[in-house]
Amino acid sequence: MSANTKYLLSFTAASLRLNEMVKFARLVLGNGINDLNEIKKSGEVFGSVKNRTTDREFREIKHRLKKLTQDQIEILAHEDLLSQKQMAFLGVCKHYTFIRDFTVDIIRDKALMFDYQIHESDYNGFVNGKADEHPELEAFSESTLKKAKQVMFRILEQAGIINSAVEKMIQPQILQPRVIKSILVDDPHWMKIFLLPDNDIRKLRH
Numbered sequence: 001m002s003a004n005t006k007y008l009l010s011f012t013a014a015s016l017r018l019n020e021m022v023k024f025a026r027l028v029l030g031n032g033i034n035d036l037n038e039i040k041k042s043g044e045v046f047g048s049v050k051n052r053t054t055d056r057e058f059r060e061i062k063h064r065l066k067k068l069t070q071d072q073i074e075i076l077a078h079e080d081l082l083s084q085k086q087m088a089f090l091g092v093c094k095h096y097t098f099i100r101d102f103t104v105d106i107i108r109d110k111a112l113m114f115d116y117q118i119h120e121s122d123y124n125g126f127v128n129g130k131a132d133e134h135p136e137l138e139a140f141s142e143s144t145l146k147k148a149k150q151v152m153f154r155i156l157e158q159a160g161i162i163n164s165a166v167e168k169m170i171q172p173q174i175l176q177p178r179v180i181k182s183i184l185v186d187d188p189h190w191m192k193i194f195l196l197p198d199n200d201i202r203k204l205r206h
Helices: 018-031 033-041 052-066 070-078 081-095 097-112 120-129 135-139 142-158 177-186 188-194 198-205
Strands: none
Touching: 018 052, 018 070, 018 081, 052 081, 070 081, 070 177, 081 097, 081 142, 081 177, 081 188, 097 120, 097 142, 097 188, 177 188, 177 198, 188 198
């Protein structure tokens, strides 16, 4: 289960962006992952509008897509809505260790204790607890950290991990067989971002 070691907060440029992720995934299947820049230039996803916002969004979407396996991209492109959301979220967690760690260390641990409410103190405790391990957090301004929190919870809502960015109630996760297989073949530890206990993950591996 690998991800960028350094905490990146560039996800503030784009939330889950499921529609764009799906469109790019379908185009990638026909053109190849290395042609993403050409796909963007075609205007099939963002249209012909060119500005800094779309450039930043594209950059983040590209990073996420490149973290997915071929099978995961196919699921993102063509499977049911829930599976598509899960693949988009997998791409997010693979690229942004900050979100991966919060999901595994805080949300999963709370869910395993049957505590389904995320509090402000959970987020603050997470950031403070990671300060020594990730000194780069100190370089971010208060406004950047505030926006990161807002966008992260929006992503968690859009992915179905929580019910809403306001209430922050943890939701049970249901994974289709193809989603499970694509993760097990890739790295079983990624099942943790979907809140599965270690025993369940071990059973799925055998």
